[in-house]
Amino acid sequence: MAAATARWNHVWVGTETGILKGVNLQRKQAANFTAAGQPRREEAVSALCWGAGGEARILVGCADGTVKRFDTEEGIFQGQRHCPGGEGTFRGLAQADGNLITCMDSGILRVWHDDEKETSSDPLLELRVGPEVCRMRQDPAHPHVVATGGKENALKVWDLQGSKEPVFKAKNVRNDWLNLRVPIWEQDIQFLPGSQKLVTCTGYQQVRVYDPASPQRRPVLESTYGEYPLTAMTLTPEGNSVIVGNTHGQLAEIDFRQGRLLGCLKGLAGSVRGLQCHPSKPLLASCGLDRVLRIHRIRNPRGLEHKIYLKSRLNCLLLSGRDNWEDEPQEQEPDKTPIEDTETDELWASLEAAAKRKLPGLDPTHGAHQTRRKKKRPGSTSS
Amino acid sequence: MAKAGGTSGGGGKKSLKRKAAAQEPQEATVVAGDAATENGVPPPKAAAFPPGFSISEIKNKQRRHLMFTRWKQQQRKEKLAAKKKLKKERDALGDKAPPKPVPKTIDNQRVYDETTVDPNDEEVAYDEATDEFSSYFNRQTSPKILITTSDRPHGRTVRLCEQLSTVIPDSHVYYRRGLALKKIIPQCISRDFTDLIVINEDRKIPNGLILCHLPNGPTAHFKMSSVRLRKEIKRRGKDPTEHVPEIILNNFTTRLGHSIGRMFASLFPHNPQFIGRQVATFHNQRDYIFFRFHRYIFKSEKKVGIQELGPRFTLKLRSLQKGTFDSKYGEYEWVHKPREMDTSRRKFHL
Numbered sequence: 001m002a003a004a005t006a007r008w009n010h011v012w013v014g015t016e017t018g019i020l021k022g023v024n025l026q027r028k029q030a031a032n033f034t035a036a037g038q039p040r041r042e043e044a045v046s047a048l049c050w051g052a053g054g055e056a057r058i059l060v061g062c063a064d065g066t067v068k069r070f071d072t073e074e075g076i077f078q079g080q081r082h083c084p085g086g087e088g089t090f091r092g093l094a095q096a097d098g099n100l101i102t103c104m105d106s107g108i109l110r111v112w113h114d115d116e117k118e119t120s121s122d123p124l125l126e127l128r129v130g131p132e133v134c135r136m137r138q139d140p141a142h143p144h145v146v147a148t149g150g151k152e153n154a155l156k157v158w159d160l161q162g163s164k165e166p167v168f169k170a171k172n173v174r175n176d177w178l179n180l181r182v183p184i185w186e187q188d189i190q191f192l193p194g195s196q197k198l199v200t201c202t203g204y205q206q207v208r209v210y211d212p213a214s215p216q217r218r219p220v221l222e223s224t225y226g227e228y229p230l231t232a233m234t235l236t237p238e239g240n241s242v243i244v245g246n247t248h249g250q251l252a253e254i255d256f257r258q259g260r261l262l263g264c265l266k267g268l269a270g271s272v273r274g275l276q277c278h279p280s281k282p283l284l285a286s287c288g289l290d291r292v293l294r295i296h297r298i299r300n301p302r303g304l305e306h307k308i309y310l311k312s313r314l315n316c317l318l319l320s321g322r323d324n325w326e327d328e329p330q331e332q333e334p335d336k337t338p339i340e341d342t343e344t345d346e347l348w349a350s351l352e353a354a355a356k357r358k359l360p361g362l363d364p365t366h367g368a369h370q371t372r373r374k375k376k377r378p379g380s381t382s383s
Numbered sequence: 384m385a386k387a388g389g390t391s392g393g394g395g396k397k398s399l400k401r402k403a404a405a406q407e408p409q410e411a412t413v414v415a416g417d418a419a420t421e422n423g424v425p426p427p428k429a430a431a432f433p434p435g436f437s438i439s440e441i442k443n444k445q446r447r448h449l450m451f452t453r454w455k456q457q458q459r460k461e462k463l464a465a466k467k468k469l470k471k472e473r474d475a476l477g478d479k480a481p482p483k484p485v486p487k488t489i490d491n492q493r494v495y496d497e498t499t500v501d502p503n504d505e506e507v508a509y510d511e512a513t514d515e516f517s518s519y520f521n522r523q524t525s526p527k528i529l530i531t532t533s534d535r536p537h538g539r540t541v542r543l544c545e546q547l548s549t550v551i552p553d554s555h556v557y558y559r560r561g562l563a564l565k566k567i568i569p570q571c572i573s574r575d576f577t578d579l580i581v582i583n584e585d586r587k588i589p590n591g592l593i594l595c596h597l598p599n600g601p602t603a604h605f606k607m608s609s610v611r612l613r614k615e616i617k618r619r620g621k622d623p624t625e626h627v628p629e630i631i632l633n634n635f636t637t638r639l640g641h642s643i644g645r646m647f648a649s650l651f652p653h654n655p656q657f658i659g660r661q662v663a664t665f666h667n668q669r670d671y672i673f674f675r676f677h678r679y680i681f682k683s684e685k686k687v688g689i690q691e692l693g694p695r696f697t698l699k700l701r702s703l704q705k706g707t708f709d710s711k712y713g714e715y716e717w718v719h720k721p722r723e724m725d726t727s728r729r730k731f732h733l
Contacts, residue, residue, distance in 0.1 A: 017506070017509060017510055017513070019506070032506070038509075039506065039509050041513045203712065228711070229712055231714070247712075247713065247714045247715055248715055248718050249715065249718060249720075266723050267723065269717050269718055269720065269724070270714075270715055270716045270717055270718070271705070271714035271715050271716070289705060289714060289715070289716045289717075290716060290717055291498070291638065309497045309498050311504065311506045311507050311510065311638070312506060312510055313716070
């Protein structure tokens with residue numbers, strides 16, 4: 001049952017207890033998936049990304065340095081590989097042309113050959129990005145281009161097919177009005193589609209736009225929001241603005257062409273750990289330390305759509321980008337093996353007609369058997 | 384003249400009432416008469432007030448007050464009569480009487496919280512078994528508390544700290560010499576402290592409490608109110624002894640409540656000494672946590688006598704931050720946002 005429903009999950013969330021949760025918003029259900037059957041804190045999910053072949057696979061990066069492959073069609077973990085890279089946990093996970101790109105907290109970026117059989121082999125490419133990396137992001141338009149940034153680690157754009165030096169290395173802004181050096185803490189990076197620009201959000205409340213095509217290495221635009229470090233960022237479908245979240249659970253939409261605040265979203269009570277917008281619909285999924293997954297509508301009108309309580313602290317999420325969010329009708333049962341009986345062909349013909357009429361009747365009962373795992377009735381739990 | 388004045392002014396209420404009563408029907412009938420002339424319906428003979436008349440329309444304050452008190456007395460009488468009647472019916476029915484209706488309270492009407500912890504939930508059980516307090520609950524560490532205040536505390540705060548240190552065993556009070564908390568915390572960790580309590584003071588009264596679990600545990604920030612020191616508690620017992628008290632944690636039902644409850648529980652050593660007959664209570668009601676410290680004695684199997692001993696205060700959670708104290712750059716697990724969270728009177732978070 002879990003296997004059958006895993007395909008229709010809209011959001012995949014990774015938790016601190018090592019559980020991968022698939023959430024279906026139409027049915028308001030959440031299902032837990034673990035590799036070992038038991039949650040384990042050592043396997044806390046720190047990075048999620050889609051695997052090869054559309055959204056059929058998810059690559060799950062865990063805190064102990066392993067990357068697990070999860071099949072969304074089947075709903076099971078298929079295999080894992082150990083991707084060591086120094087101390088710390090995964091800060092970025094991406095896949096390109098059958099290769100796996102991982103970046104750890106210590107600054108070691110490695111490209112691995114993603115093969116089903118080989119569990120541990122030497123990396124194809126290794127780069128030292130600088131200590132204390134907070135995020136590594138892959139350019140969706142150019143899969144071999146990645147950007148990294150961190151605490152006192154300036155934004156660098158790397159071309160994995162090119163040289164070992166970064167293609168673009170950002171320069172720090174000028175000293176502030178007290179002539180003090182402005183500290184750097186890049187928390188999240190996004191590539192802007194259609195151009196070479198990048199947007200970053202920092203732990204010092206700044207949102208910055210960099211343009212590698214322009215001669216200046218300093219940020220082209222900078223704006224601030226709030227009083228608390230910004231932890232997550234995502235691009236909106238229209239492409240003019242970003243939505244950022246900070247450690248207090250405040251979400252804001254900021255226009256990066258003018259640098260002004262467009263609006264805020266309410267509801268979160270804890271630090272925002274994961275944010276993702278749908279590529280075409282005006283929906284935003286957010287998860288954080290308050291253990292709740294929220295789906296907001298960004299425009300017409302701005303507000304909360306769904307709120308699902310998932311019992312562990314949430315680290316990262318993946319929102320399915322597919323267009324139809326309705327469930328496909330229950331598939332027919334795997335075809336009954338036709339008995340080769342030439343004598344009773346007419347009998348079989350008449351029987352098949354009757355069976356076709358019967359099958360749609362079977363489906364609702366099959367659907368009703370599916371357990372509703374997330375629907376808590378009021379008053380059912382004891383206080 | 385005088386007589387008329389006497390009856391109208393100082394006369395008994397009854398006379399005035401009769402006068403007022405006598406006047407009212409006259410006025411009523413006069414008004415009704417007017418209404419009748421307008422509508423063509425004959426007015427009733429008794430004191431029938433026309434529809435839409437209310438006592439507040441009487442312009443004369445004394446008369447209005449009288450009418451109101453009369454109406455009030457009548458209401459009270461009717462209510463008493465109804466109660467008596469109901470009681471009689473209940474007695475008459477005896478066992479077959481329907482159960483008494485339960486009055487609605489805000490606690491009864493509480494909006495169901497989806498984060499309420501189910502005792503059989505495995506995921507939450509695993510989460511709690513491996514969280515920051517697991518080393519305490521697995522009996523691997525025993526608590527050692529450091530109590531301090533904000534800089535330059537005044538008398539009440541200092542006395543509260545001293546009294547708290549008698550309530551919490553193995554706690555030490557240190558004077559805060561203007562040191563930064565972020566610098567105190569690594570020193571505490573190196574000296575094996577498990578918790579840090581900072582009592583914040585404003586205008587000579589304590590008004591905040593920061594409870595930080597070490598080495599890397601969550602930090603809870605509370606608002607403290609209604610602080611009563613020992614000498615301000617009436618009918619209190621003698622000072623608490625050195626025995627380890629028992630703990631009572633009431634009504635921490637949600638996931639957040641569980642975390643806070645575990646934080647409080649990890650302040651006290653594991654094995655309470657029942658000889659001491661002392662108990663510390665953290666009672667949560669409507670998101671306010673009431674702290675009381677009592678000594679109890681069982682007079683018989685069912686009857687207990689209690690004496691309130693130590694300080695008493697009320698706490699309200701403002702924020703729970705993951706990690707040790709870092710209000711600027713730390714990540715918050717829960718922040719109280721009044722304009723978003725306090726919209727409903729029946730929704731509570733702890």
